[in-house]
Amino acid sequence: xxxxxxxxxxxxxxxxxxxxxxxxxxxxxxxxxxxxxxxxxxxxxxxxxxxxxxxxxxxxxxxxxxxxxxxxxxxxxxxxxxxxxxxxxxxxxxxxxxxxxxxxxxxxxxxxxxxxxxxxxxxxxxxxxxxxxxxxxxxxxxxxxxxxxxxxxxxxxxxxxxxxxxxxxxxxxxxxxxxxxxxxxxxxxxxxxxxxxxxxxxxxxxxxxxxxxxxxxxxxxxxxxxxxxxxxxxxxxxxxxxxxxxxxxxxxxxxxxxxxxxxxxxxxxxxxxxxxxxxxxxxxxxxxxxxxxxxxxxxxxxxxxxxxxxxxxxxxxxxxxxxxxxxxxxxxxxxxxxxxxxxxxxxxxxxxxxxxxxxxxxxxxxxxxxxxxxxxxxxxxxxxxxxxxxxxxxxxxxxxxxxxxxxxxxxxxxxxxxxxxxxxxxxxxxxxxxxxxxxxxxxxxxxxxxxxxxxxxxxxxxxxxxxxxxxxxxxxxxxxxxxxxxxxxxxxxxxxxxxxxxxxxxxxxxxxxxxxxxxxxxxxxxxxxxxxxxxxxxxxxxxxxxxxxxxxxxxxxxxxxxxxxxxxxxxxxxxxxxxxxxxxxxxxxxxxxxxxxxxxxxxxxxxxxxxxxxxxxxxxxxxxxxxxxxxxxxxxxxxxxxxxx
Numbered sequence: 001x002x003x004x005x006x007x008x009x010x011x012x013x014x015x016x017x018x019x020x021x022x023x024x025x026x027x028x029x030x031x032x033x034x035x036x037x038x039x040x041x042x043x044x045x046x047x048x049x050x051x052x053x054x055x056x057x058x059x060x061x062x063x064x065x066x067x068x069x070x071x072x073x074x075x076x077x078x079x080x081x082x083x084x085x086x087x088x089x090x091x092x093x094x095x096x097x098x099x100x101x102x103x104x105x106x107x108x109x110x111x112x113x114x115x116x117x118x119x120x121x122x123x124x125x126x127x128x129x130x131x132x133x134x135x136x137x138x139x140x141x142x143x144x145x146x147x148x149x150x151x152x153x154x155x156x157x158x159x160x161x162x163x164x165x166x167x168x169x170x171x172x173x174x175x176x177x178x179x180x181x182x183x184x185x186x187x188x189x190x191x192x193x194x195x196x197x198x199x200x201x202x203x204x205x206x207x208x209x210x211x212x213x214x215x216x217x218x219x220x221x222x223x224x225x226x227x228x229x230x231x232x233x234x235x236x237x238x239x240x241x242x243x244x245x246x247x248x249x250x251x252x253x254x255x256x257x258x259x260x261x262x263x264x265x266x267x268x269x270x271x272x273x274x275x276x277x278x279x280x281x282x283x284x285x286x287x288x289x290x291x292x293x294x295x296x297x298x299x300x301x302x303x304x305x306x307x308x309x310x311x312x313x314x315x316x317x318x319x320x321x322x323x324x325x326x327x328x329x330x331x332x333x334x335x336x337x338x339x340x341x342x343x344x345x346x347x348x349x350x351x352x353x354x355x356x357x358x359x360x361x362x363x364x365x366x367x368x369x370x371x372x373x374x375x376x377x378x379x380x381x382x383x384x385x386x387x388x389x390x391x392x393x394x395x396x397x398x399x400x401x402x403x404x405x406x407x408x409x410x411x412x413x414x415x416x417x418x419x420x421x422x423x424x425x426x427x428x429x430x431x432x433x434x435x436x437x438x439x440x441x442x443x444x445x446x447x448x449x450x451x452x453x454x455x456x457x458x459x460x461x462x463x464x465x466x467x468x469x470x471x472x473x474x475x476x477x478x479x480x481x482x483x484x485x486x487x488x489x490x491x492x493x494x495x496x497x498x499x500x501x502x503x504x505x506x507x508x509x510x511x512x513x514x515x516x517x518x519x520x521x522x523x524x525x526x527x528x529x530x531x532x533x534x535x536x537x538x539x540x541x542x543x544x545x546x547x548x549x550x551x552x553x554x555x556x557x558x559x560x561x562x563x564x565x566x567x568x569x570x571x572x573x574x575x576x577x578x579x580x581x582x583x584x585x586x587x588x589x590x591x592x593x594x595x596x597x598x599x600x601x602x603x604x605x606x607x608x609x610x611x612x613x614x615x616x617x618x619x620x621x622x623x624x625x626x627x628x629x630x631x632x633x634x635x636x637x638x639x640x641x642x643x644x645x
Contacts, residue, residue, distance in 0.1 A: 092396060093361065093370055094632045099469030100358045100624075102476045104562065105349035109628025110338030112607060114620075118250045118280045119581055120332035123619075125275065125285040126325040126612060133284050135247040135586040138301065138310045140294045154187075154194050163217055164265055167199045175218040183213045191215045197296065199265055234291050239314035241272075241288045244297055247308040247586055252279040256307060257287070263300055264292060272318035275327070275615060282585055288319045308587055326614040328567065331623065332582050333607040340572060343607055346626045347570045350611070353481070354509070354564035355625035356472060359465035360618035361632050368396040375463030376538055378456075378552055379545075383444040390432055391418070405429060413441075428455060445549065453551065460552055464515040467534055472513055472561050475527045481508045481562070486525035488512050488558065495558050497524050508562050517556020518545040565611035565622060574602030582606055 095101065115121050125133040155163070155178070162176045178195075180188055192204045195217050202217045234240065248256050253276040254268075261268040270290040277283035289297070294312035301308055338346070365371040369389050377385040393406040401423055409418040415436035422430050428451055435447030448456065483489075483506040487498045490512055498506055513527075514520035516535065522528040522542075535542045546553045573582060580596050581588075609626070613619060624631045 092366060092368065092632065093364055095361065095624075095630045097632075098359075098361065098364050098370070098372070098466055099471075099473050100356075100361075100621075101473045102356055103625060103628055104353050104356060104476075104481055105346065105625060105628075107345035107349060107628075108338075108342055110336060110342050110346075111629060112333035112336040112338075112627055114331070114333055114623060115280055116332075116334045116578065117581075119282055119585065120334065121278070121281040122330040122583075122585060123277055123281055123283040123285075124328040124330075125277070125283075126328055127274070127286060128323050128325060130325055132328050133245050133286050133311075135245045135284055135308060135310045136590065138298065138308075138590065139312075140298045141312055141314065154190050155198070160198070163195060163199050163202065166217060166219070167202055167265060175216050177207075177209070177214045177216050180213040180215060188213065188215060197293070200291075239316045241290055241315050241318050242292055242294050242297060243286060243288045243313050243315050243319075244294070244309050245284060245311040246287045247282070247284050247310070248277075249282050249306045250280060251306050253277050253283075253285070255279070259304070259307070260289075260300065263304070264289075264296065266292065272320070274319050274321060274324040277327075284586060286319060288315070288317075290318070308590075310590075322615060324615060326612055326617075327619075328610065328612045329619050329622075330583065330608075330610050331619065333609070333623070333627070334575075334578065335604050336572075336607050338607075343570070343572055347568065347609065350565060350622060350626055351568040352564075354562045355622045356476065357560055357563045357617055358469050358472065358621045360620045362618075362620075363462055363465045365462070367398060368394040370466075371459050371462035372466035375459035375461070375466075376540075378460055379463060379547065379554070380539055381548070383448070386448060387432065387436075387444050391429060402427075402429065405433075409433075415441075457551065460554060464517075464554065464556075467531070468513060468515050468559060470534060471527055471531055474530050475513065475523075475561065478526055483507055483511055484525065486523050486528070488514070488521065488523055490558060495521055497521075509560070509564060511561050512558040513561050515554075515557045515559060516542060516545060517554040520556035520558065559616075563613065563617050563622075565613055567610065567612045569611075570607060570609040573598050573606050573608060574600065575604050575606060576602045578604070582608060 127133065159176075159178050162173075165171050166173055166176045178191060180191065188206055192206075192215060195202055195204050195215065199217070202219060205216050205218075207214050207216050246256060251259075253273060257268050257271045257273075261271065266289075270292070272288045273285060275285065277285055294314070297309050297312065301310075336343070363371070369392075374386055374389045377383075377389060391406060391409045393403070393410050401421060405418050405421040406429075408414075408421045412418070415433040419425070419430065419433045419437065422433070424430060425434065431451045432447060435450035436444070438450070439446040479487075483498055483503055485498055485500045485503055487506075488495045489498055489506055489510045490496075495512065495514070498511075514522055514531075516531065522531050532542045545556065575582065575598055580598075582596060582598070584593060584595055607626075611619075611622065613622065620631050
C-alpha cells in the first residue's frame with residue numbers, strides 16, 4: 001500500500017484558526033497558557049497517540065448512536081502539561097532505534113518547523129498516466145436522468161431519520177409512510193425520486209389512507225440491497241463509476257470515505273482509491289464510487305467541512321490501490337535557521353543525489369511498544385508474546401481509558417473485565433479482547449484473527465521495514481554511495497547481482513535491497529551475511545520465511561536504497577505573521593483568494609519546497625535529508641519542551 005506522511009516532524013505549533021477548529025487543540029492551548037504565564041509565544045505540544053482520526057468537525061445528521069460516541073471518545077485527548085508529555089515521550093522511539101542513521105549529503109544541517117500549520121504540507125496525487133490531480137472544477141456533468149434539485153430538500157429531517165433507520169434495519173418497522181402535503185402528481189414524483197436516490201435499497205409506492213395520499217417506503221430486496229446500489233435506476237449509457245477529485249484538510253483518506261458514506265447512506269466499500277493520504281495535511285486525490293451521481297456528490301459540498309468534491313466524470317472502471325505514479329508534495333519549513341548557502345547546498349543535493357529511502361518513523365508506531373516487535377513475535381509464532389505486547393501496560397503517552405484497560409488486564413488477565421474499561425471497542429486492543437472472549441485464552445491465533453487483516457499484516461510489514469532500514473544503513477556505512485560487486489539491481493521485475501565486470505555500468509541509484517522473505521535473493525557481500533545474522537538474533541530462519549498461517553508468510557520484495565525526487569523546486573521567503581499561508585491551495589484559487597503578500601525583510605524565514613516521489617516513499621525522509629534532523633516524535637518533543645522553557 002502506498003504510504004504518505006502521518007506525523008508532524010516538529011511539534012512546535014503556534015495557535016492558528018486551523019488548530020483551534022479541533023476540540024483537542026483547544027485543550028492543549030489551555031494547558032500551554034497555564035504553563036506559559038508571561039511568555040509571549042503561544043506554542044502547543046501535539047499529543048501523538050495511535051488513534052483513528054476525528055469526525056467531530058463534520059455535521060453528521062441525526063447520528064446519536066454508539067458509533068459516534070466511540071468516535072468522540074477516540075478524539076478526546078488526556079490533559080497533561082508539555083513537561084509531563086515530554087517525559088512520557090522519553091519512552092518513544094528515535095530514528096536510530098529503527099535503523100535510520102545515515103545521510104547522503106555533505107551540507108551542514110539546519111533547523112526548521114514542519115507542519116507548523118497542517119496547510120504547510122500539501123499532497124497532490126499523480127495518476128498512472130502522469131497527470132497530477134487538482135481540484136479546479138465544481139461543475140456537474142449535464143445529465144437528463146438526474147433528479148431535480150428539489151429531491152434533496154423535499155424530505156424533512158424527521159423523514160430522513162426514519163428512512164435511514166428503515167434502510168439500515170435499525171428498528172422493527174417494515175415500512176415508512178410519508179404524508180404528501182400539497183398533493184400533486186409532480187410532488188409525489190419528487191418524493192419517490194428522493195427516497196430512491198437518497199436511500200438505495202428502498203422502493204416506494206403511493207397509498208390512500210383516510211383520504212390522504214402517502215408515499216410508502218419499504219425494502220426492495222432484503223439486506224443485500226444496501227450493499228448493492230439499485231441497478232435498474234442507473235442509465236445504461238452512463239459509466240457505472242463516478243470519478244471525482246477529493247480535496248481534504250486535516251483528515252485521512254479512510255476517515256473521509258467513512259464520512260462520505262454516512263452522508264450518502266451507503267457502504268464504504270463502494271468507494272475505491274489509488275492510495276491513502278496523510279491526515280495532517282491538505283491532500284488532493286482521485287476517488288471513484290459505484291452508482292452515485294455527480295449531482296448527489298456535489299450536493300455534499302454544501303454541508304461538509306474540511307472536504308470539497310469536484311472534477312466529476314463517469315467511467316466504467318473503479319480505481320485500484322497502487323495504480324499511481326506517486327505524489328507531488330508542496331512543503332513549507334518555517335522559521336529556518338540555515339543560511340541561503342546552506343539551503344542551496346541542501347536542495348541541490350536533494351535534487352542531484354536524493355535521499356536514503358528509509359521507512360519513516362510512522363511505520364513503527366508512536367508508543368513504547370514498537371509495531372515491529374509485535375511483527376517479530378508473530379513471525380516467531382510466539383502468540384503469548386503477541387498478546388502480551390498488545391495488551392500489557394506500557395510507559396508513555398496514551399489515552400486514559402487504554403491505561404485503565406491495560407492495568408486491568410495485567411491484574412486479572414480477564415478479557416471481559418479489561419473490555420469493560422474500554423469504551424472504544426474498535427481499537428486493536430478492544431478487537432483482541434473481544435477475540436479472546438469469543439475463542440478463549442488457549443486460542444490466541446483465532447482471537448488475533450478478529451483484528452482486520454490489513455492491521456494484522458501491518459505488524460509483520462513493520463518488522464520487514466525494521467530489518468531493511470538497519471541493513472541499508474550497514475550497506476551505506478560499508479560501501480558508501482557507489483554500486484559494488486554483489487549488490488542487487490532489477491532487470492524488469494527480476495533481481496540480479498552486479499558482477500565485477502559490470503559494476504561500472506551501474507550507480508547507487510540502480511541498487512535495490514530486499515525486504516526479507518521466501519521469494520527474494522540477498523546481496524553477495526557482507527550485507528547478505530548481515531541479514532542472516534540479524535534474523536538469527538531474532539530467532540528467525542532467513543531460509544524459511546513461510547509461516548504455518550498463510551497470511552503471515554513473507555514473500556519479500558525489493559526496494560531502491562536511494563530515491564532522487566523529481567520536479568524539485570524551492571524558494572526562501574520572509575514572513576512576519578506565523579498564521580499567514582505562504583502559498584495558495586486549489587480551493588483558494590477556486591474561491592479567488594489572492595496570493596499572500598509577503599514582506600521583503602520579515603522577522604522569520606521559510607523554505608518553500610516542491611518535489612515528486614514514487615509510491616511507498618516517505619516525504620519526511622526527504623525533509624530529514626535537507627534539515628539533517630531526527631524526525632522522531634520523541635526527539636522533536638524533547639527539543640520543543642526545552643524551547644518552551
